[in-house]
Amino acid sequence: MENKNRFDISLLWRIIKLAAPYKVVFFFSAALAVLLAPVSVARPRLVQEMVDEYIFKNDVPGMTKIAMVILGVLILETVLRYLFIYATNWMGQSVIRDLRVRVFKHIINLKTRYFDTTAIGTSTTRTISDVETINTVFSQGGFTIIADLLTIFFVLGVMLTTSWQLTLICLTTMPFLIGATYIFKEKVKKSFQRVRKEIQRMNGFLQERITGMKVVQIFNAEEEEMKNFKDINREYTQANLDAILYYAIFFPVVEIISAASLGLMIWWGARGVLDDVVSLGALIAFPLYLSMMFRPIRMLADKFNTLQMGMVASERVFKLIDNDAKIPNDGTLEKGKLSGSVKFDNVSFAYNDVDFVLKNLSFEIKPNETLAIVGSTGSGKSTIINLLNRFYDAQKGDILIDGKSIKEYNIQNLRSCLAIVLQDVFLFGGSVLENITLRDDTISREQVIEASKMIGAHEFIEKLPGGYDYEVMERGATLSMGQRQLISFVRALVFDPDILILDEATSSIDPETESIIQYAIEKLIAKRTSIIIAHRLSTIRHANNIMVLEKGKLQEFGSHQMLLEIENGHYRELHEMQFLELSE
Ligand SMILES: Nc1ncnc2c1ncn2[C@@H]1O[C@H](COP(=O)(O)OP(=O)(O)OP(=O)(O)O)[C@@H](O)[C@H]1O
Numbered sequence: 001m002e003n004k005n006r007f008d009i010s011l012l013w014r015i016i017k018l019a020a021p022y023k024v025v026f027f028f029s030a031a032l033a034v035l036l037a038p039v040s041v042a043r044p045r046l047v048q049e050m051v052d053e054y055i056f057k058n059d060v061p062g063m064t065k066i067a068m069v070i071l072g073v074l075i076l077e078t079v080l081r082y083l084f085i086y087a088t089n090w091m092g093q094s095v096i097r098d099l100r101v102r103v104f105k106h107i108i109n110l111k112t113r114y115f116d117t118t119a120i121g122t123s124t125t126r127t128i129s130d131v132e133t134i135n136t137v138f139s140q141g142g143f144t145i146i147a148d149l150l151t152i153f154f155v156l157g158v159m160l161t162t163s164w165q166l167t168l169i170c171l172t173t174m175p176f177l178i179g180a181t182y183i184f185k186e187k188v189k190k191s192f193q194r195v196r197k198e199i200q201r202m203n204g205f206l207q208e209r210i211t212g213m214k215v216v217q218i219f220n221a222e223e224e225e226m227k228n229f230k231d232i233n234r235e236y237t238q239a240n241l242d243a244i245l246y247y248a249i250f251f252p253v254v255e256i257i258s259a260a261s262l263g264l265m266i267w268w269g270a271r272g273v274l275d276d277v278v279s280l281g282a283l284i285a286f287p288l289y290l291s292m293m294f295r296p297i298r299m300l301a302d303k304f305n306t307l308q309m310g311m312v313a314s315e316r317v318f319k320l321i322d323n324d325a326k327i328p329n330d331g332t333l334e335k336g337k338l339s340g341s342v343k344f345d346n347v348s349f350a351y352n353d354v355d356f357v358l359k360n361l362s363f364e365i366k367p368n369e370t371l372a373i374v375g376s377t378g379s380g381k382s383t384i385i386n387l388l389n390r391f392y393d394a395q396k397g398d399i400l401i402d403g404k405s406i407k408e409y410n411i412q413n414l415r416s417c418l419a420i421v422l423q424d425v426f427l428f429g430g431s432v433l434e435n436i437t438l439r440d441d442t443i444s445r446e447q448v449i450e451a452s453k454m455i456g457a458h459e460f461i462e463k464l465p466g467g468y469d470y471e472v473m474e475r476g477a478t479l480s481m482g483q484r485q486l487i488s489f490v491r492a493l494v495f496d497p498d499i500l501i502l503d504e505a506t507s508s509i510d511p512e513t514e515s516i517i518q519y520a521i522e523k524l525i526a527k528r529t530s531i532i533i534a535h536r537l538s539t540i541r542h543a544n545n546i547m548v549l550e551k552g553k554l555q556e557f558g559s560h561q562m563l564l565e566i567e568n569g570h571y572r573e574l575h576e577m578q579f580l581e582l583s584e
């Protein structure tokens, strides 16, 4: 896509429309762009006038007057230029500030499936650097290109009316300049694309390695990773150097071409002055015109590239925004107090529409009862949770809460009546308290402490430096697994859900923590409907019902006693195995 050399008007139009809230500044900038061209061309024109009309005629007062006018024009140009740069950049910054919010707002509402299939780096790149690039469309691309083109147009006009012969002489080098500019533009574009690609590679590499540093170090893979990094680093440097090389060639080439133009012009112009075809004023003003024409031409190549890069970036950002992979949220049922019955009615589900992970699953949980789900790894246990809180929607069948399909509930209401403790606890950077309340102001510190005491987490939290204000590192890296688990239990309890869902961590913990966690779980599930994906017998035995899941199918369902009585039953086998372990 990056290599497509296209200039898409409808895309440009859509970018421009981003500035709609800043109409005034937009038109102000446009007006400035138009004004700047004649104002900047006026200066050399006035110099020419001064030489021909006043200096030659020895008109000192007239000369002073026109010198003042030139000064005035210069000041005017400076002010206009300042306003122009500030206005265009202000607009660019405002547009991308709004856009960042829009992108994040969109990402935050996307389906879980989007995150399954999109690298984290992609989403961050869209929100940060791609959006940043769109800024350049406003600050360097659009209006400055218009201003530059207008300047060239005006200069050319003034040159032609002053002396068409001199103008033609100057233009003889133009084909070389245009040729050089075109080649440069293409080369630089390619190397900038490479630079961007390498930056992305390096970002992705670093992000992953730093998160997984423990694995790198445990497996002594430092040297190997160092080598990988050096490779990427080398490519990155090379891409940058290539881009610099083109600049290093292009700028001197332009200098030479413009010097050649100048030389030709003076050679011919001097004779013209002698022959009285060209005025001296014109000869003095022409070098100024020339530099005024060459500078924008030299910059145009760059600016056009910038504009194009901005458009490519915007195309990607728009693609993300247009991606309508949100979970449909057209349910209208308000939550109210639920009694908390849950029913899976013949549910079949595949993450990828082909490999069904759950197959014709039906079961029911009565209000305030606890269902334990057991089954081997990959059998679809966590998937049940993903469906219940609508991270995904099942292809077949229906899920009912209090007798109503979960699709009839507004998603936010649905989720607010569920509390889920996930298998891998995720903690954010912030205090323990904030991690429990998730910055919900309606939950007081006292409530948190009360819940912690009830769960049995208060003791360990108190002991942390700073207690409830202890700053948790990103991902909770400085806390133990058991501690993280307990914090997530408190989180679930303070939200006082109608239905509690718990995906027990598989990791084994010491008997003491085990008993604390067991106690916490009992507190959590008391007086509410609960689904527990359990790995510990102690947890399972307290459940009203146990469901054995195998390869997405319900195999056994019933109370502990009932399941134990099944000859060659799966649960019975599991039970015996765990008992063996315990008695060893
Ligand atoms: N986001 C996903 N995208 C695609 N496939 C997935 C996704 N999550 C899980 N799967 C697949 O679905 C199947 C069931 O996964 P699930 O997480 O429900 O297992 P589980 O019973 O919770 O296992 P465990 O006991 O190890 O937690 C697995 O084969 C897994 O590979």
Ligand SMILES: [Mg+2]
Residues within 6 Å of the ligand: 381, 382, 383, 423, 503
């Ligand atoms: Mg799981």
